[in-house]
Amino acid sequence: MYASLKSIGSYIPEKIMTNRDFEKIVETSDEWIVQRTGISERRIAAADQSTSDMGAKAAQKAIQRSGLDKSEIDLVICATLSPDHLCMPSTACLISDKVGIRDVMAFDISAACSGFVYMLMMAKSFIESGAKKNILLVGAEKISSLVDYTDRGTCILFGDGAGAAIISATEDIDEAIIDVHASADGKYSDLLITPGCGSTHPCSTEMMDKKLQYIKMAGNEVFKVAVRTLTKDVVDILKTNNIEPKDVDLFVPHQANLRIIEAVRNKLNFPKEKTVFTVGKYGNTSAASIPMAINDAYEEGRLKKGDLMLLDTFGGGFTWASALLRFGGN
Numbered sequence: 001m002y003a004s005l006k007s008i009g010s011y012i013p014e015k016i017m018t019n020r021d022f023e024k025i026v027e028t029s030d031e032w033i034v035q036r037t038g039i040s041e042r043r044i045a046a047a048d049q050s051t052s053d054m055g056a057k058a059a060q061k062a063i064q065r066s067g068l069d070k071s072e073i074d075l076v077i078c079a080t081l082s083p084d085h086l087c088m089p090s091t092a093c094l095i096s097d098k099v100g101i102r103d104v105m106a107f108d109i110s111a112a113c114s115g116f117v118y119m120l121m122m123a124k125s126f127i128e129s130g131a132k133k134n135i136l137l138v139g140a141e142k143i144s145s146l147v148d149y150t151d152r153g154t155c156i157l158f159g160d161g162a163g164a165a166i167i168s169a170t171e172d173i174d175e176a177i178i179d180v181h182a183s184a185d186g187k188y189s190d191l192l193i194t195p196g197c198g199s200t201h202p203c204s205t206e207m208m209d210k211k212l213q214y215i216k217m218a219g220n221e222v223f224k225v226a227v228r229t230l231t232k233d234v235v236d237i238l239k240t241n242n243i244e245p246k247d248v249d250l251f252v253p254h255q256a257n258l259r260i261i262e263a264v265r266n267k268l269n270f271p272k273e274k275t276v277f278t279v280g281k282y283g284n285t286s287a288a289s290i291p292m293a294i295n296d297a298y299e300e301g302r303l304k305k306g307d308l309m310l311l312d313t314f315g316g317g318f319t320w321a322s323a324l325l326r327f328g329g330n
């Protein structure tokens, strides 16, 4: 038995925040942001819209495209760094409720931007072991709730949104998830961190005065480790599986910075036409970035059943992951 990505869906919030909007609130310029990141605009969720609201909308689309009835889904996992509630209930429980999936296991994982590919590894294992048959994966983020809009080094990077996929059991190897590599190194934890609101710095006025509830990033150091790690990781997963870059139909990298994507693309000599770029319009949507990008490629008609995709991702922790899979949808 293999695991197959059968369908994809996404939810894109309506409100657009452009680089020009940032020029009005921090010392920056459209030119700097485009040159250093490739980002022109990003989406921001409405004040009354939660991560689970967006996740549920993406999930409904993925379920509808899978042709499954929601009663056939036997596991729901959500990856997010901006859960509706810090401790409980999990965002996966809230999404299940909003979608109408009852009485099945549901939980969140914490792997920052690598969350979606981490979940693919878990879904593959659950299905290949025979424990589950149809799994709903959701990457959803309201990162605007964690961003310090006075910190120009981080606020221009992030956006909100959600992506979802259905992973189902199949006997057809031509639509299978072939391999997933996932790894982490906690020695870099301080370089990309939300220091506050956890057990180290519990919620307090003092903690909030220091703005510890927001994302802090040593951008340039993160950048260097991301490029080094991702270029090695994609080379490794291709080599392990005896697959040449030219055999990959679609390269779907994590959308954090155009320069990181280009470094990996150039290393493997992937043509631009085979690469998905959404960072320019969505910014970095963390765990939602990869499923949102796959969804865009699907809706643009760039993804057909059996196409070989290569995914790569890198995020806080540090965590990183890559995956090789054939699309199982129609």
Ligand code: UT7
Pocket: 027, 028, 029, 032, 033, 036, 037, 113, 152, 153, 154, 156, 218, 219, 220, 221, 222, 223, 226, 256, 257, 260, 284, 286, 314, 315, 316
């Ligand atoms: O998804 C999780 C993983 N995250 C990432 O992969 C993000 C990785 N990092 C990056 O994408 C980049 O490091 C940034 C886009 C965050 C920054 O680009 P950089 O080329 O690494 O710039 P830098 O941090 O080295 O800063 C260069 C200069 C600094 O000024 P000085 O010290 O040279 O005077 C910054 O203060 O650019 C300044 N700067 C800005 N200037 C205008 C930083 N942010 C801005 C800004 N507008 N928004």
